[in-house]
Every structure is written in structure tokens, then in C-alpha cells.
Amino acid sequence: MVLTDRQRSDLHGGIYEYFLSRGSDFAQVAEALARADPDSCKAPDSTATDESNGKKTTKSTTTPILEKKWTAVPRLQRRVLELERQLTVNAKIHAHRTGGGSDGSSANPSGGIPARERRLLPRPPATHTLQSHSAVVTTVSVHPVYTMAASGSEDGTIKLWDHESGEYLRTLRGHTNVVTCVDFSPKGGYLASTSTDLSIKIWDVKEFTCVRTLRGHDHTISCVRFVPPTGAKIVVTASRDSTVKFWDLETGFCDATVSDHSDWVRCLANTTTSSLALVATSGNDRTIYVYNAHEKREKVAELRGHDHVVESLSFLCSSLLPKKGSAASRPTTSAAEGASSSWEYLASGSRDRTVRLWTVANGGSCLMTFRAHENWVRGVLIHPSGNHILSCGDDRSIRVFDIKSNRCLRTIEDAHPHFVTSMAMHYTLPILVSGGVDHAVKCWQLD
Template sequence: MSATAGARKRGKPASGAAAGAGAGKRRRKADSAGDRGKSKGGGKMNEEISSDSESESLAPRKPEEEEEELEETAQEKKLRLAKLYLEQLRQQEEEKAEARAFEEDQVAGRLKEDVLEQKGRLQKSVAKEIQAPASADIRVLRGHQLSITCLVITPDDSAIFSAAKDCTIIKWSMESGRKLHVIPRAKKGAEGKPPGHSSHVLCMAISSDGKYLASGDRSKLILIWEAQSCQHLYTFTGHRDAVSGLAFRRGTHQLYSTSHDRSVKVWNVAENSYVETLFGHQDAVAALDALSRECCVTAGGRDGTVRVWKIPEESQLVFYGHQGSIDCIHLINEEHMVSGADDGSVALWGLSKKRPLALQREAHGLRGEPGLEQPFWISSVAALLNTDLVATGSHSSCVRLWQCGDGFRQLDLLCDIPLVGFINSLKFSSSGDFLVAGVGQEHRLGRWWRIKEARNSVCIIPLRRVPVPPAAGS
């Protein structure tokens, strides 16, 4: 047995290369043990690091990291844009639906008004909005020497024609109040002279297109003028007494005339021709009016009747209600009218009733000594077309504005507009912005009284509207 083998067997350390090899083994074992210790220690360090990383995760992230996370895919972007587009389309459709509903409401309202207007039952409520004008706001146009008897306003509200007992006709500018033209009095029997009236002008009418002006006088004549230039065109003869009323049928050149000879005549102005004559009144006819239908209404004076003439049927409807002479009449719409009489009463009529729907007695009060009082005569009436606003005139030193109640069954006083003199004619403008009054010292049909302090003039009364606030709870 060798010495080396014996030494290993006894457990003694070996010398030489064998010892170096054994030492290397021991070092490797120690190193591996140290590595294991390190790995264990490293495990503990890793746990601590992971704990630190968790605390860092609670801290605010960097913008670069957020942008990375907020980035969307192309598919997500398409989906988002499609949703936005659909939302815009939905909003547009809702807006269009609202606009259509609004337009339909407007169209329905207009159609309803058109139907009511055609039936003659349209009644726009404007009377409550009218504010009484101050005396200083009334414009006074002076040019006639004698009492104003009648007047008309052009359809575009740009000019006024007035006529008087001085036999002249004056065309006034509405804006400036200046005279645009004067048709002078014609001398009787003067041949070759400029045409005109040689006696009191009692009535006038203007066509709805503003082309023709017609005027009638006490000499039984009807003169036709070109309204723009005031050039004389034709002269209609045929009445056997004073021409007291004229009216054009709206939308046409058909002219109706009435006279103290108790007749109603129909003319075609465009063709310069006479059409027919209608009879029925038992006394001198005092006034006449017409609208779009082929019919006219007349005030029968002392025969105490109001008559509706149906031209195609050549028939008439007769209405009774006033106690005195019915001197003035005006259509409110195709189915309703207002009239005034010298018994001081104002009446509202419907074509379906032979008696007044409303009757306002002593509409302008009483005059005279105690115990001998008499009502003020109603010398003129006017109505704003298709509304509830009515005006009446007398010689009571004022023009009165009235409101027609629902169904024209009531007449309520709104306000008084101070004007001294006989209010012989009243006309509302087409827009309803003003009322024109023809004022005279005498009544248009006679000389029963004379008011010296009155001025023979045309008065333009502004009508300002103040919207009425809706009632509480409405």
C-alpha cells in the first residue's frame, strides 16, 4: 500500500497536487454556498425592489406614458367618428322637424285666416292694443275752403284724396302732408275748360289697385279719374238725383253707385260702360260700401233699412234696427257691417240676422238743455278690415274708437280722440297705423248747424299699438 493511499484512508490531508485538487473542490463548494447565500440575499433584495416598484406605481405617470396608453387604434377612431356623425345627423333631423312643425303651424294659421276671410268671419283682435293718441300727435292738413265731405286713402297708404263742399278735390302726400294735386271747381256751362265738379262732392272711391278714382256730386254726375296723375278719363251719367255713395268691388274695376233717386247702379270702369240698375229703397239712399264679393250694402236713409244687394241674383236682403235716418255704413268683413244713424245709435250687423247683433244707443252722448236732450247724430263710421276695431264720428267734439266683442255681439268704448267739428268722413289706413278724419264746420248733407270754432281740414290720427301682456296663468 502506498503512503498516499494510507494517508487518505487515515483522513490526513494529502500533499502535493492531490491536496491542491482537494482544496479547489472545497473552494468551489464554498463558492457555491456563497452563491446560494447571495441568491437568498438577492431574493430578499428583489422583494424589497418590487415593493419600491409598487410605491412608484402609485406616483403620477409621465405624459409620455399617458399618451402611449391613450393612443387608439384605427378601428376605435373610425367607430368614434361614426358615432359623432350619427349624433350630428340626429340633431339636424330634430332641428328640421322643429322647423317643419313651426312652418306647418304658421301655414295652418294662415290657411285658417284665409278660410275665415273668405267666409267673412275673420276677426283679428287689435282693438285692445290701440293706445289713444295725444292731441299734439294729430296732423292737420288745411286746403279746402268749405267743409270736408268725403275722403279716400290709396291702397299703398301713400296719399289721401279729400273732397269738400267747395267742389274741389285735393290729393295729399301722406309723408309730407303737402298737396300733390288740386282738381279745381268747374264753372257751370264752361266748355273746353278743365273738367271738374260744379257742385258739392258727396262721395269718392278708389279701386283696390290704385288705378282709378271715382267721385260723385249733387249734379248727378260720376267722374272717373286716373288716380296717379288726376287726369279725367270718363263721366258717367244716369242717376236722376245727387250721387251719395260710391264703392269699387275689391280686386276688380266694377263700380257701384247709389243716389238720392233711390237706385243702385253697376258700372264697369275699365270698359267705360254701364251694367245695370237695382231698385228697392223707399227713400234717398245715403251711403254705400262693398268688398270682394259681388254684392254691396247700402244705408237707406229715412226708410230705416240697411240692404244687402246680391248682384248676380238681382235680389236683396232687408235689415231693420235703427229708429232714425241711417246715414252711414261700412263693412267690417264679408259677413259683418257697422252703421250709424241720426238717432245717435251705432249698430253691428251679421248677414244671417235681420236685426242688429249689437246696438249702442246714444253712442256719442246727448246735447241740448236739460229735459230737451237729443242724441248727437252719427255722421260717419269706419272699420279696420277683418278686425275688431271700429271708429265713429259726430259733432260731439271727438272721434270714438270701439272694440267689437266676440261674435260682434257687443260694442265696448275704447277711447275718445278730441276733434272739434262735424266728422263727415273716417277711413283707416290699410296697415291700421293711422286713422284719417274729414272735419267740417257743417254736416256733409246739409247746413242744420255750423260750428264756428271748427276748422275745415283733413286730420291724420296716428294709432300706436302696445302689445297686451298675456293674462296670468295663460
């Protein structure tokens, strides 16, 4: 590479200033450079006399420009890598939202299917198997912005992963017993966790530190969720003490306690509409209660039908569906056709081996029941499209149910070599994360 006269002059000046700053050991080298190129090699404004070794030499007291540029290079390289990574994430989000391009003609490499027509359902094999926990993985959650997943375990730790690269990121330590649930805040700034040590912890995701610990339940805390309309200001928790509590994170106090359940409350789900925030709860008493999460915490629905413990709940938020009037504006099932235009649907998974789809409108009712699992159902999710329900369970499988046809559309047999305890899905990136009794977290690509 050929340097211009200006670049060559700057380089000579930088080298001269560097040697000058090193004192008497490099004085002769600096003097030789000054004689060879006196126009470029001029002493800096801030200098001092160095009399070490019995010799008087001029020494620069400022940080040489060459050192500044040298250290700036790796810093800028790291910044470039961060920006490239964010660009990749944004491109994936854009492709998912637009169907791969403005004309929707981007093809699926695995099957040649136009991106708009892809159903984005999990397929084997797992893209990554993440192993670092020393006990059962009890809970997983996916960050809403970054390619980050969190997992909690019976080993008492929370681990953070990059679900895109499969890299282990960090371990959060603070709980003294089994971690039962983790949940990222709506914007991803915080992570909430619960444990059998009777504490709720709020973690700063950027600093990886615990910023608040909440206490008030009398038994194991099973589940935690942020209440979306409040950002990261309110969380709701469910406990084995049969209560559901709403917490103000700014004060650290419990705002309200709901005691409708008669037994262990195991699971929570939440959603929002433009005018309503809903929280659903259930557990050992087999009853699902749905509450308005606003100040009064009034009960809006009571759903019954399961024959055993309810292990998991999941709402479909109407804001995730296309606008009213489009073909996919709500779950396309005859049972759902008469449901409320508010499109508030809830899925539940139970130890009775069934997955049920409910409408919360008009007091609530069961729309359909899926019977395919051969053992307890441990986790359920309603797909963002509103057309599928995903579930996992103790039969070691992950299943996809089609709401329109009321059948099991896809089964990933032996998703884990042991019980599948939990799963979480990113609602813009094509990724599903699952945790199991095998101590592992698995990442599944959606196609």
C-alpha cells in the same frame, strides 16, 4: 378725395370735350388742356368747323359726356329718394303685418308695449292738420298702396295729400258742385268721385286726369264704391233719386239699377269673400239692404232697427281676419259666437246717435247696439282686427267701441272744432284720416 389714373383721365377728357363743344369762345382753353394731357384730351368722332368771329375752330356736335353725367346726378338722386320712400312704406307695412319683427318683440315707443299686442287705435293729438279747402270737407279716402289721401269738399274740388308728411300734392278739378264721395280702386290706379252735379268721374291717379264721366242719376249722387272682384271695372253708386246703380267702366253704361229704397240712398259699403261680393245700401228710409254684387244683384238681407236716417255703413271682410281656428278669427263677442262661419259683419251709423253691428248671415240680424254719441253719427269703420268699431259724428268726436265688452273704449273729444263728417282708415298702415265742417283734413296715428 384722390382720383385714380383712369378717373383723372376720364375727367380731363370730359372737360376737354365740354370746352370743345362750346365753340370758339373756349377754343384756347380746350387747346391748353389738349397740350397738357394729349392722351386724355382727344377730339370726339363727331366734330364740325366753327367759323364764328372769323376764326376756324373744331367744335364737337355731340352732347358732351360731362353734361350727360351732370344732368344724370339729380335724376338719380330723385330716384334714390323715391326708392328710399318706398322702402320706408314697405318697412311699415312689414312691421304692421308681422308685429314689428320676426319675433314680435318690437316695442311701442309711446308705451313700451310689444307691437303684436298693440291695438292700433287712433290717439290724440292729430299728427297733421291739412288745410286747403275753402268749404266743408264732405268725404275722405286713403290710397291702398301709397301714403296718399284724397278729400272732397263743398268747394267742388278733390285734393290729394301725403298723409305721412302732411304735404299737399294736387287739386283735381272737374265737378261743378259739391263733391259728395271719393273712393280709390282696390289697387289704387283710379279714384272715383261723385257730386251734386249729377256726375260720376273716374280719375287716373298717376296722371291726375279724368278718364271717364258717367251720367244717369236724376238727383244728387251720394256715394260711390268700386266692386273689388272686378278690379277697376265696375262701380256702384247711391243717389237721392232712391236708386242704386251698377256701372261698367269699360263701356260707360249702367249695367243694373236697383230700386228697393223708398227715399234718398245716402251710403254704400262693399266687401268680398272667396265666392261672394256683397254691397250694402241705406239712407233716409232707415232700412239696410244687402245685395250680391254679381250679375243678378239679388237681395240677400234686409236689416231694420235704426230710428233715423242711416248715414254710414262699413263691412268687415273675412279676408282681413286671421285664418279660421285662430283666437282672433272673428269678432270675439258672445252675440257673434252663433253667427255664420262666413264672418260677414256690417256696422252702421245713424242720426239716431247709435252704432249697430249686424251679421248678414241667414237673412241678417242686429248683434249689438252702441250708445255713446251725443249727436248724429256720420261715419263708421270696422277695425281690421274685427275687435273694434270706429265712429265719428256731429258731437265733434271720434270714438272706438270694443265689440267684446260692448262699450266705448276710447273717445277723442273735439277731434275737430266742428262736426266730423267722414273718416277713412288704411288697412295695412297705422293711419286714420278724418274730415270736418272746419274745412280741414286730420291725420291720426294709431297705437
